[in-house]
Amino acid sequence: MHPGFLDHLLLISQFELKRSFATRSGLLSIVTFTVVWCVILLYPLRLAAELLVQEKGLMQGFSFLDVIGFGSLQKWPIPEFGLFWHFALLIFPLLSIMLAADQTCSDRERGTLRFIVVRSSRDRVFFGRFAGVMVIQALLIGAAALSTLALVLYRDAALFSSAVPDLLVVTVNVILAVLPFTAMMAALSAKVKSARQATVWAILIWTFLAAIIGGLAYYLPTLAFLTFLVPGYQLSNLAELSGWHTLQLAYVPLLQSLILLAVGRWTMARRTL
Amino acid sequence: MKSPLVHCRDLTHVYSGKVALSNVSFELDAGEPIGLVGPNGAGKTTLLSILSGFLRPTSGAVRLFGQPPGATQLIGKVSALPQVARLDPGFTIIEQLVFYARLQGFTTQQAALEAGRVLEEVSLTDATHEKPAALSHGMTKRVAIAQALIGKPALILLDEPTAGLDPVNVRTVRAIIAERSPATTFIISSHDLAELDRLCKYILLLENGMLQPQTSGLNEEQAAIRYITLQMETGPAREVIAQLQALEGVLQVTNPQKNEFIVAYDPDLQPQMDLQLMQCITSHHWQYRQLSHGKTLEEKLFFKH
Helix, strand or coil: CCCCCHHHHHHHHHHHHHHHCCCCCHHHHHHHHHHHHHHHHHHHHHHHHHHHCCCCHHHCCCCCHHHHCCHHHHCCCHHHHHHHHHHHHHHHHHHHHCCCCCCCHHHHHHHHHHHHCCCCCCCHHHHHHHHHHHHHHHHHHHHHHHHHHHHHHHHHHHHHHHHHHHHHHHHHHHHEEEEEEHHHHHHHHHHCCCCHHHHHHHHHHHHHHHHHHHHHHHCCCCHHHHHHHHCCHHHHHHHCCCCHHHHHHHHHHHHHHHHHHHHHHHHHHHHHC | CCCCCCCEEEEEEEEEEEEEEEEEEEEEEECCEEEECCCCCCCCCHHHHHHHCCCCCCEEEEECCCEECCCCHHHCCCCEECCCCCCCCCCCCHHHHHHHHHHHHHHHHHHHHHHHHHHCCCCHHHHHHCCCCCHHHHHHHHHHHHCCCCCCCEEEECCCCCCCCCCCHHHHHHHHHHHHHHCCCCEEEEEEEHHHHCCCEEEEEEEECEEHHHHHCCCCCCCCCCEEEEEEECCCCHHHHHHHHCCCCCCEEEECCCCEEEEECCCCCCCCCHHHHHHHHHHHHHEEEEEEEEHHHHHHCCCCC
């Protein structure tokens, strides 16, 4: 009896988890992320949250946060999560570009993919690796959100019941936000020769696509819908929302991911191993 | 109807304008090992890569057990030793072999046993918990051979299996192939014609991406003219040729290489030519190294007289 598609998806994604959490290079990346996140959590995030809590009365009607695009911070009942939301929407997509860059490229160049594909299939490897990287990111996002919850409870333990829904909202939304970035890296990784090339291409595509489409939409507003093609284009709109309203734009990353995964699968199926 | 083991029809592959394979068609059935020979750039690795599902042909059709290469129905049935492939440097040998066995449907426990078994088969038990970077070139090759032996594949594609191995390990690989045949059919690409001569009864010859007609029918048992290859230690070539030529039934004697003579003879006139040759050698006090029936594979394929 041959293992099915889901069995292989599970095995391949488990192996990716092992690569991240049980190998020296994987652990090094996790430790680096943890240190960076701890610094963000303990300094900018904690201090800004304390300021927002202390000056809550003064902030009413204060337009400075609106001016710099952080107006929605006032809508979050627990400011730590509002700040987490803004930091996470910036950090995790960038982390995704780095973390998900090497889904298949170096294994293909080394020939390791040949050993795997001969007992699996290109589709299974492609989606298994994608699923594995998504689980790793989900764990990191979950851990970062939990650390923010710990910060909230340290300030006021009574906030637990109201903090849990916010925790779920931000976690789900940030996972959705990194989905198209991971799919873009899966597609690029299926095409290029190294993780570095994938990262460079991702930055170029991201920047130029956003600039070109932005320019086109400015002069020809009917083409504004093309901005939909840019991974993360919804993030600025998303930052303005709070609570469960943030899920209003969930369809954007989901559709972008489906398109990018279809492109990646097509590339992977045709690539010489 | 039972489908052939391998079926290729009009297989063509073009690499950026250069034809690597041109209209290659053949069918192979299960059984004894099959050799794939040809000069550098003849298309051997391209053909094996297509059969393994690593490369899509530009045109033509390929079927293994009636399925296209890379089909999930072939998992566990077909395995391959690619010419250029290295293991993941981040994991130990055993971790990777267990993972491969799990992909083939083994449970975790069975996979651990199977990985241990194939490593033992290639005499690498000591390297079980090493990472690939700690292995020598020969050991890396043996691990790559070990992964191809996981489970009970019906077809194993080996691209240069003995290149870079020391004589002891070449013998081990030869023994593994002999032991597993014909339950497992091997397709072996190699430049070592002596090796293929020992192992294979059927040879595919590729030249400039085209399959040559003398691919089959290398069996000489039914031929009207037979050959004996004689390797001498000593003996003046001119005299040896003259004396052998004078023997009854001998049609022609050639001297393709130093101290190597090929005797063509009529088996109807002299069925025991080997004994007659030995008597001739003894009577002239010459010394010989080896006497074998038939031509060497090199002679059969590349130096037809």
